[in-house]
Amino acid sequence: MSAAKPLLPQGAELAAPPTRAKVMVSLFAALCLTLLPWADGVRWLLPDLTLMVLLYWCIHAPRLAGLGIAFALGLITDVAHGLLLGLNALAYCAAAFVVLLLQRRLEGFAPPAQTLQLAPLLLGKEVLVLTLGLAFTRGEADWRYLAAGLLASLLWLPLALLLGRLSGRPALPDKTVIE
Amino acid sequence: MPHAPQAPLFVREMGLPTRFALYLLVCLLLLALDARYSALAWLRGGLNAVLHPMQRVLAAPWEWSQEVAGFLITHAELKRENDRLREQRDRMRIAQQDRQTLFTENERLRELLALPPRPGVAPQVAEIAQTVPSPFSRKVIINRGQAHGIEAGWPVVDATGLVGQVTRSFPLTAEVTLLTDSDQAAPVQNLRNGLRLIVSGTGSDRLLEVRFLDMHADIKPGDLLYTSGIDGVYPAGIPVAQVVQTEPPRNTPFARAFCRPLGGVGRYRHVAVLKPLPKSEPAKP
Numbered sequence: 307m308s309a310a311k312p313l314l315p316q317g318a319e320l321a322a323p324p325t326r327a328k329v330m331v332s333l334f335a336a337l338c339l340t341l342l343p344w345a346d347g348v349r350w351l352l353p354d355l356t357l358m359v360l361l362y363w364c365i366h367a368p369r370l371a372g373l374g375i376a377f378a379l380g381l382i383t384d385v386a387h388g389l390l391l392g393l394n395a396l397a398y399c400a401a402a403f404v405v406l407l408l409q410r411r412l413e414g415f416a417p418p419a420q421t422l423q424l425a426p427l428l429l430g431k432e433v434l435v436l437t438l439g440l441a442f443t444r445g446e447a448d449w450r451y452l453a454a455g456l457l458a459s460l461l462w463l464p465l466a467l468l469l470g471r472l473s474g475r476p477a478l479p480d481k482t483v484i485e
Numbered sequence: 486m487p488h489a490p491q492a493p494l495f496v497r498e499m500g501l502p503t504r505f506a507l508y509l510l511v512c513l514l515l516l517a518l519d520a521r522y523s524a525l526a527w528l529r530g531g532l533n534a535v536l537h538p539m540q541r542v543l544a545a546p547w548e549w550s551q552e553v554a555g556f557l558i559t560h561a562e563l564k565r566e567n568d569r570l571r572e573q574r575d576r577m578r579i580a581q582q583d584r585q586t587l588f589t590e591n592e593r594l595r596e597l598l599a600l601p602p603r604p605g606v607a608p609q610v611a612e613i614a615q616t617v618p619s620p621f622s623r624k625v626i627i628n629r630g631q632a633h634g635i636e637a638g639w640p641v642v643d644a645t646g647l648v649g650q651v652t653r654s655f656p657l658t659a660e661v662t663l664l665t666d667s668d669q670a671a672p673v674q675n676l677r678n679g680l681r682l683i684v685s686g687t688g689s690d691r692l693l694e695v696r697f698l699d700m701h702a703d704i705k706p707g708d709l710l711y712t713s714g715i716d717g718v719y720p721a722g723i724p725v726a727q728v729v730q731t732e733p734p735r736n737t738p739f740a741r742a743f744c745r746p747l748g749g750v751g752r753y754r755h756v757a758v759l760k761p762l763p764k765s766e767p768a769k770p
Contacts (some may be wrong), residue, residue: 341536342545344599349618365732371500373508380512385532386540388617388624388660391525399512403505439621442520446688448620 317397322474324367328466331360333371333379341386347408350450353458356383358399364405365412377404389435390442397431397438400415417466419430424462429455511552526653530631533655540615549560606720608757609633609640623666623688625649626658636661638718640759646724646748647671647712648756663689664725664746667743673725674713678703681713684726684744686752693726695742700734720759724748 327427336355344352355378363371379394387394404427405412432455436447499507518524542706595603611627616629624744629635631654643660649669653660662669674681680703684693698704708728714721734740 307704338539338543341543342539343540343547343615344618346616349616350620352618373504377508377512381515382536385529386536386627389621390516391519391529392512395515396509396512399505399508403501405523406501436620438516440727442516443621446621446667451620 307318312477322472324370324473326370328472329363329367329370331474332472333363333375336360337379337470340383350448351453351457353454353461354383354428354431355458357401357428358458358462358465359469361405361427362466364402365409365420366469366473371402371408373399373402384439390439393435393439393442398436400434401427412444415462417470420466421459421462421463425456425459428458428462431455440480487723491504530654530655532684534657537614537655537658544615563723565768595698603714604720605762606759607762608759611641611659611757612753612758613637613756617660623663623686623690624652625661625663627661627756627758629657630655630657630659632657634750634760639761640719640723641756642723642759643749643753643756646726646746647719648748650718651758659758664748665693671719671725672713672716673710674721675704676709676711677705680704681715682710682742684710691745695728695744698731698738698740698742700738702740704728704731706730709747720761723768 323438330377333356334384336359339355340352344373358372360376360379364376379390380393380398383389383398384391405424408423412423415423432452436449436451440447498504515525519529527707595601609629611629614626614628617624617626620707627635627641633650635654637651639651641651642666645662649661649663649666652662663686664671664684665686665688667686670683670685672681673684682695682698682702682704684695687694695704706728709724710726710728712719712721712723712725726745726746728742728744730743732741732743
């Protein structure tokens with residue numbers, strides 16, 4: 307992590323900045339991926355791709371993705387998964403809020419270091435959904451769903467590199483050279 | 486954010502914590518409204534009507550691949566299956582004749598005893614569109630909804646037994662809570678001795694349970710449990726479960742029995758929703 311981060315974007319990042327269209331299309335694609343007819347046996351293992359893409363854009367384009375989009379996406383996820391309305395919306399808003407608070411710091415880290423900082427958040431989202439759901443419903447929760455948070459943390463690196471390529475960010479910002 | 490194209494020159498908006506607090510409030514309000522008062526059916530129904538076609542489109546490639554795989558089946562296999570089905574049809578026809586005589590006999594006896602006729606049902610076939618990936622409940626979505634006259638509360642069966650109950654009806658789809666959901670229960674009767682019991686789900690696909698069983702209740706492994714029809718929701722005589730194991734009372738004054746669901750809960754693609762008919766009109770076989 308170099309302290310010499312350029313004030314203005316350089317090179318490829320300048321040529322292909324994140325735009326509203328990119329943000330919306332990638333969020334929609336992630337949502338579609340989670341809506342695919344996954345087999346019952348792997349459902350609990352399925353990472354919340356929508357949240358991951360949302361957090362990526364909260365870090366790298368906080369003017370384009372924020373609490374409003376988090377709320378809307380959460381509501382859609384709630385309906386699609388047949389959960390209580392507001393359960394995922396709350397979790398998404400909370401995660402987006404934390405990331406927006408730490409945005410300046412997270413932005414400077416390379417994806418591998420971001421993974422370590424976001425893993426508690428991705429896992430915490432699953433814990434929040436499970437505990438809140440338990441508080442508002444009778445019955446019991448399937449705690450295997452926590453594994454989705456772990457898998458999401460593992461998948462952060464490839465996802466961040468992929469989305470970084472989409473918006474022209476260099477894979478490792480340490481290598482940016484400025485005179 | 487130096488390179489955000491939409492960065493405004495003057496910030497005229499609420500601070501981040503304030504906005505978050507507002508969203509938090511709205512979310513908690515939604516949660517409470519949905520959990521305690523179910524006042525948001527319109528919102529859920531509307532969003533579902535938009536989401537369902539999207540999910541259908543997304544599932545289409547998978548269904549096509551299934552269809553292609555089904556198309557590439559050999560002639561011999563088709564022939565074999567055809568023979569098997571023909572044999573099964575003949576067997577069922579014989580059973581049906583038997584059933585018809587029993588039905589008329591039952592009707593006559595009921596008339597003699599001046600009992601009201603048993604409430605009839607009209608089955609409506611539906612296909613399971615998707616399972617609900619919820620960590621809290623066991624539910625499936627079927628591709629029949631308000632547009633097809635499906636209403637919440639109707640029982641859902643398949644070829645082998647009881648599957649569950651329609652709990653929410655959306656414009657084009659309906660949500661079926663499976664019998665194995667830990668919140669579901671069905672009144673049943675032991676086929677061997679007519680003992681009335683209540684079977685509850687445990688949250689596992691392969692296991693049902695009879696809680697609060699009398700210590701000396703006559704229930705043995707292998708007993709078949711059929712719906713008793715006394716709750717007015719499930720019609721009588723639908724196979725529900727087979728007792729696998731009974732457990733003597735340990736810490737509680739009650740015994741428990743574990744059962745295996747007879748319906749293909751979570752196995753089949755097609756189910757039948759049973760529409761209750763008015764009681765005055767007896768069902769014709």
